Amino acid sequence: MTPPAKSPGAVALGPARDLLWSAVRGGDEHRAATIVVDALETTADAETVLLDLIAPVQAKVGAEWAANRLTVAQEHTATAIHERVIAVLAHRPECRGGTPDGPRVTVACVDGEWHALPARLLAEVLRLRGWRVDFLGSHVPTPHLIAHLHQTGPRAVALSSSIPTHLPTAHMAVTACQAAGVPVIAGGAAFGPDGRYARALGADGWAPDARSAAAVLARGLDRPGPPGVDRGLDDLPHLADQEYTIVAATTHQLVKQTLADLEDRFEPLRGYTERQRRHTAEDLAHIVEYLATSLYVADEDLFTRFILWTADILTARGVPARGLDPALDLLALQLKDFPRACHTLARAREALGHRTPPPKTPGPGKPA
């Protein structure tokens, strides 16, 4: 594991990363903390430790979990250890950042987003750089976020989301913050590798990592102008065709119908146990959610990437991935009146047809 070194002290952290990875994978909190505290004493730079030691190891945790090489328990344990280690770091004297009259910023995860660590790392980095940071944590309901903005009047909001299906919720949060007069910088895997979805949703800024986010915030974001008549439609005019609305509102019916129809089309399903059928229903629900998201941001590739990733995961789980194609076909039949949905499904089926045996790469983000 050798991510590009970004700061002078990072080079020395290679061995520490390997040690930390094995400690968190084994759930050894004590050893993890010792490694991190050692690294802090070696590099004497808390930001380097946060971003070049903890962040890459956490990224590996996510990637290994997405590739099914880490159990849910291991992933949660590793993340919980990182959380506690960061808390220990934050109390070290060399990590005291934040000045009482520094500019104020709010860091929060979109409602439904449970992966708080990337946002937590950003919050710590900003604190080290002298900001007064309000870290609201994971899964923040938008009304709470807005109430917080009114009460504290921060200079900006940093909004984190790792899973693309939260984009519609993220959009609501972005427009609500802007309507309250506070600019938003978006970050996290959900917004696309180049931040294209952050732009599509009208965020005032985007950054691929904590360092760039801190730089963007230091440069300053313009305060958003007064809201238009309908920000949602202003940003995404294609939503007027109602395809997203209808697919999102009828998700459960679509899943039920597809599951019922799949009995005839996909023979192995008839022999499934109750547990396997439940998994299939959950997979179908994720497929419909990604379809809806893809319609929301008008990007067919988002759906195709998810389907190819799902095919790899099913193969890894030992479930036949060839059940995907009939499922997409059945969805297309139910959605025949919706041209964008049909085209998106057709593109994904085409990609499935060309699919070669799975390369083991992490996908667009596992639907938890």
Add this chain to the structure above:
Amino acid sequence: MLVDISQQPSAGPRGAGAGATWGSAPCPVVVADPSGGVVGTNAAAAVLFPDATAGTWLRDVVPAWIADAHARLRGIVPAPRTAGPGPGTIVHGTVGDRTFEAHPTPTGDGDVMWWLLDDTDRRLAEDALRTERERAAFLAGASSALLSSLNLERCMEVTAELAAQHLADAAVIVAPPRGRKVRLTFCGPDGEVVHRTVQDDVRHLPGLAEALRGFPPVPSRWIDPAAVPAWAVPEGFTGPVGSAVVTPLPGHGVPAGALILLRSGRHTAFTESEEIFARLFASRAGAAMSAARMYAEQAAITATLMRELLPPRLHAVHGVEFAGRYRPAGMAERVGGDFYDVHPAAEEGQETLVVLGDVCGKGLEAAVLTGKIRNTVQALLPLAEDHQRLLGLLNGALMNSHHTRFATLAMASVVRRAGVVRLRVTSAGHPAPLIVRADGTVEQARTRGTLIGAFWDVSSTTAQVELAPGETCLFFTDGITEARGGPLGDEYFGLPRLESALARCAGMPAEAVVEHVQMLAAQWVGRGGHDDMATVAVTAPHHAHLSAVNGHTRGRYTA
């Protein structure tokens, strides 16, 4: 507009005066010959230009702008190349206190007739309309900018910015003073907003003390610009103050502050109409600031009252991990009918009491009762040795209160001895806690009992539970198991699903267990509504515990 005079028909005989057709025209008409001599006027023109009789020079009897236009028309004075009307163009100017358009038309014999159309009223109306439109647009923009935030500081910044941008060279917001401390928000010509607190007497600026007390504004002509104290002038303001307006920011009953507008000597002084408009703007800004101040006060009150009702932040106690997570039913709510508490033992080897419960109902009313129950349990802590006795007393307290609601709860006395965590677990009408063994087996604690606050007699049984390192006892409310949703939208999350989720949580730290369970339940619900959901995990740690070293301990990390 260019008039081609060569195409115009002949307009009447030379010197026809009052006798000709144009002589009775309702608008003033002056006829002049090519050399600039007046040939004749009609009755209306005679009123306007009494000296303009035939034979006088046009230049002597009418305003210069008409004479100049006439001269240009005849080519006597060459038109300036860069500016001004060309030959035959309609010209415009003032006569006395009125404005006119002058239209030239040629007569057959080379003279020019100047038709004067009085457009004073139209021009005034147009100017007034333009000003009104600009002001309406400004007020609409200002209103939506002011309404967007309920943050007082932000409201003051927006007000200062808008005022400096549209109404004056610089604007200063004066917050209601506390003693001699005056909080000011400046915005100068550069658009930068600066906050500053000064120590001074507001009476040093004429009209300010009155404005801050809500008296009618002092007209700006009474304010000597030289009397504006230096602290009221922003740093970027160049040159001496030329004129100043001080206007109250009316609030809800009490003034929200005052607005000072400043113009430098280089610009014209404030007109009365500008002053009135500034007051109109100030009334909106004042209303927005008052709303923001009221919101802040209410939020502070709510936060204070809510503090006792919010679920506590749990942490490890005497080598046992405790973690809690709470998600209230309403999206905008922070509290509800579920609650939990951990009452740490005074010293190691004694029992820590953990309580998790669920009051019938949700929202603030249910939360108020959770507060009562939590306080009562706190008072009964010395009796925690005997769960049945504690529950009996708590039941009695609830039965005797005016609340008609009842509650269920589960409690445990927890102590760690020789690496093993021992719990005495009692349920009072509450779902029995689940125990996650190191091998992934999930068991229910064997306890049951009567809910409290409904019957005079309550009874319960207590289970003894031992947790080896890595094992967890999970307390939860029925909001978790009764969460409706799933891929098909209408299934309960249910106990079996919770148990199989917990089977995968073997060996996890307590925080990770509650987080995982809450995440699964939230995802199960999806977009749908749900009841309050509370979870508390009690975990026997695997390794030496990190939180045993709190952040205040300096030096190496040791357990």
